[in-house]
Amino acid sequence: MKNMIPVAMSNRHIHLSQEDLDILFGEGYQLTKMKDLSQPGQYACEEKVDIVGPKGTLKGVRILGPVRTHTQIEISVSDGFVLGVKAPTRDSGNIEDTPGAKIIGPKGEVEIEKGIIVAARHIHMHAEEAKQFEVKDKDIVNVKINGPRGLIFNNVLVRVSPSYALEMHVDVEEGNAAAIKNGQMVELIK
Template sequence: MSKKMLPIALSNRHLHLSREDINSLFGEGYELKNFKDLSQPGQFAAVEKVDIIGPKGTISGVRVLGPARNSTQIEVSLGDSFVLGLKPPVRDSGNLSDSPGVKIVGPNGEVELKEGVIIASRHIHMHTSDAEAFGVTDKQTVKVRTFGERAVIFENVLARVHPTFALEMHVDVDEGNAAGVKNGDLVELIIE
């Protein structure tokens, strides 16, 4: 049986903003500017950056990702959470209930979030054809093996299947660095 290989990418701290919060931080009717397209179709790293202020500290220059979302969501690593003085839950994107909030400061204003800070669950984006080829269904939990000197097996990896997704595993920078992987490295999908 051949190995089921896919690329991995490290996700640095970033945030997705609602239309309302874009207006508050950058000005009414402001449109995010594309700095660089991301691997997922239609998603981009914006030119815009903001400061995130927690109870204990600030992280400056946090990249905004576009396009606008229904709700503002900030994704940090465990290390970032210590700097901010927060205890965010490990969650799938969009699951923000009972997560901590922070202050976001932009060039034209600030927003006080009641909730919205998470540590993103490690996950795999899969196009429906990739999921079929790999024998995986949406929301299935799998394992992923890395290679090299610091090889690890990531457990509890959520498969997210959609016809607009491009095949790629996402981990945060802390996890990726601990495993000694870099963007584009190939990893092995394990289904038990």
Template sequence: MNEQAIQSIVEEIVSRLKGSSVKYHSIPMAVSARHCHLSQKDLEVLFGTGYQLTKKADLSQPGQFAANETITIAGPRGSIEKVRILGPARNITQVEISRTDSVKLGLKPPLRESGNIEGSSPVTLIGPKGSIYKKEGLIIAQAHIHMAPEDAETFGVKNGEYVKVEAEGERPISMGNVLIRISPRYRLEMHIDTDEANAGFITGKTAGRLIRQEESL
């Protein structure tokens, strides 16, 4: 094949890529194991009056940390011990688990965006100083991507938009309905649960490819 023919093929490929309705961006992925966010009121019921969480390690999202403290969560079929509490304390108590965890507990938490617990599953929380039965608060977290406004501008996405992500690695998988969450407080990172991670052999070093359809489609 002569040089002119090669150049013609290259130009055709570039032209097609420029006209494609799909855009690709690499996203760092993180596996979010089961964990709990507690209100200060519930924290004090479980650990004692005036109790404050102590930091074990900083998380990737600024200002967030994994606490030294853990609790036990229970349902009608069983319980799970040493569920890590994430700090700081929040306005509402929320527990995030995987579908596999829900089977062990004998509960049916809905798939929800973090923070949306209305009408979600009940769960019992057990700490060293007391226990609480929550009528709602147990969810399976929707896979989502945290990003700052400048990231969103680069990627061409909006807060609340759903995108598709293809995970790279030993067992590539594709995940749809991945929620975009935008805030100046966020650092670029996609969060998935342990079931999703296990399905794709995903570790902390895995990257995902964000795919967004143009609005014209």
């Protein structure tokens, strides 16, 4: 069927810089791959950390690899209530004017001034797929979810790169609202 895309739900997680990883786990620490993720080169790690906000703590937040230039924490809206922070909905990597938190690892703690976001729902696709779908990088589209709790997600960001594999990402709260199953096919509509 035309314009169909697999969808996956993303739970809370953290991307660490090497500098913060060294403080949290020890100098020169290397992340331990637990399993590959759908996007090439991305993986879930064995390591977890605790995130402490003004009101509460999220324990056992999974680290995703590889390390990045800047530490970023991706949470759900409900997680923001637990932490006591108002995280804006943002594209990954856009962390200016976002709240920070304390991160606790087995060897140390880091206080980040910024970096907590609610990830904008988005679609990863390769340039060839973007041609097929007649979209380009940073386009905003709608996506239709079928089923007993079907709905239309508005404001879905398209991200195009030669290193991406076709997949839409929503957070767990959004996915549960529509009773989505990982791998379910959803329809891009314009």
